[in-house]
Amino acid sequence: MTQSPTLSRRSATSASSLPRKSRQRGVDARAGYSFLLPWLLGFIVLTLGPMVSSLYLSFTNYNLFDPPKWIGLDNYATMFQDERFMQSVGVTVGYVVFGTPLKLAAALAVAMLLNSARMGQGFYRSAFYAPSLIGASVSIAIVWKAMFGDSGPVDQGLSFFGINLGGWVGNPTMTMPMFILLTVWQFGAPMVIFLAGLKQIPADLYEAASMDGAGPVRKFFNITWPMLSPVVFFNLLMETIHAFQIFSSAYIISNGEGGPAGSTLFYTLYLYLRGFSDFRMGYASAMAWLLLIVVGIITLIIFRTSKSWVHYSGDAK
């Protein structure tokens, strides 16, 4: 009855009813791979294969028409002398470093506000979530551009208070705040996740703390923050990784050029321009791999440091 020799050999150690068990294993192995086939195929053809070949391409000069020419680490070396590249790094890092914490702070603050509500929580939750659903769309990018443009409502509103900045879209120092506002505006998605986390915190913890005379600040740092830290961790990780990949809004707002003065030249936009309008595909691949490495390192850092600030209620203490 043994069908596949390797499997039956492995199960030989596990005592009785041997033939039946090993047959079930054979069935399971075959079924497992058959069911997994769509994902496995996609993983190999669309992810793993392309990853390997983009790593190879990153060491070449390739323009899509002539065969790739091996140039070793040249792409990586030239990157650091490429002013536009350095600019795109600066723009993206600024966006991630300021945008993500602000967005998460807004999300947490509003989630705590809503968590105290007795009525209308569902309504507010939906209303605040809505921007997250549409924020990355081309439509909203167009609206943002119009709102922050010359004599748009933002300009008008500010000059009402005597602040005359003009349009933000054409002003290199104001484009970053504009993009940060666009991401903070989408605080709804992490907020909903925070809210779900807040609901998991047992109310008697707060009651006990009140009895001990703890004020709201103590309660926040001694109860809310540690209990919520796994959720903070999740949101921080996901939002950071997403922030690095901002593309459509940057493309639309700057007409695909990253201007004015390169102030909206986000990393992925520059990568796109190098790869698909200059056809420097080797260079673009090197950029992609550098992005992968940086995102990987940041993920690792978030994971590593999480041990010191993320509290899982499962592990005692």
Place this chain on the structure above:
Amino acid sequence: MTTMATPTQSTPDAQMPQYNPKSESMGAKRVKSTLFHIVALALTAVVLYPALWMVASSFKPNSEIGGTNTSLWSSNFSMDNFVTAMDGIGGVSTLQFFTNSLILAVGAVVGTVLSASVSAYAFARIKFPGRSVFFGMMIATLLLPFHVVIIPQYIIFNQLGLVDTYVPLLIGKFLAADAFFVFLMVQFMRNLPAELDEAARIDGAGHVRIFTSIMLPLMKPALISTSIFSFIWSWNDFLGPLLYLNTPDKYPLPLALRLFVDQTQSSDYGAMIAMSVLALLPVLIFFLIFQRYIVEGVSTQGLKG
């Protein structure tokens, strides 16, 4: 954490009659609740302002968008912008763009639901060698920046002559490339009792039977979340179509919008914004209908918007 260590043991004999959770008077409660609603409503107004501005502007004549007239309301509301927007751009009608978007989104939903549910069943319910390794890889792809694969993917599809077709945009959906949905379904299926499969197996059912007649019906909530999100993501997708589509009559709405922006260059803001509204309309309708599913999906699965 020291403050929280005591309560459970200390309560029984200690007298603390003064502690009463309902000690706040009704009046104080009402003030608090009113204050909450004032703050929350003000915030709602701020958050929804861009959307309201967009809708209001889409009905306004060009001369009133921007400029000194900042009020959302206008006595000159008309449908003119929508009439212009429906004409389309580059010789292609907006209805055609809508149809294209719809084909892509429906294709994405069908492909994702089929491939992700089948693959998730393997991860969640079948024991086979290599499963945990593949599962780890699947999780890793969740964190993978998409840009690492776009260049080789483009080269492959270019060599196969599939650029300017929908194949590159849809094939990933049929191969469960959106790992998030696989993950969502795995999590969902793991919470279904294992006795279900065991009982079915004793009755002689194979994996195909267990999957189709036991798992799929029970997975309805996960399938609905997946459908909603894959529809909306596909509907809003910009980079994919930007890379692969060249001829305007194949464009979905986001690309058509870009074309519109390029060609009209702010001369006809009204029509541009009207078209933006039209492009978002299905997403907004989806949101209004499936609000619960969407928000619950986010809060339990951490789905991104």
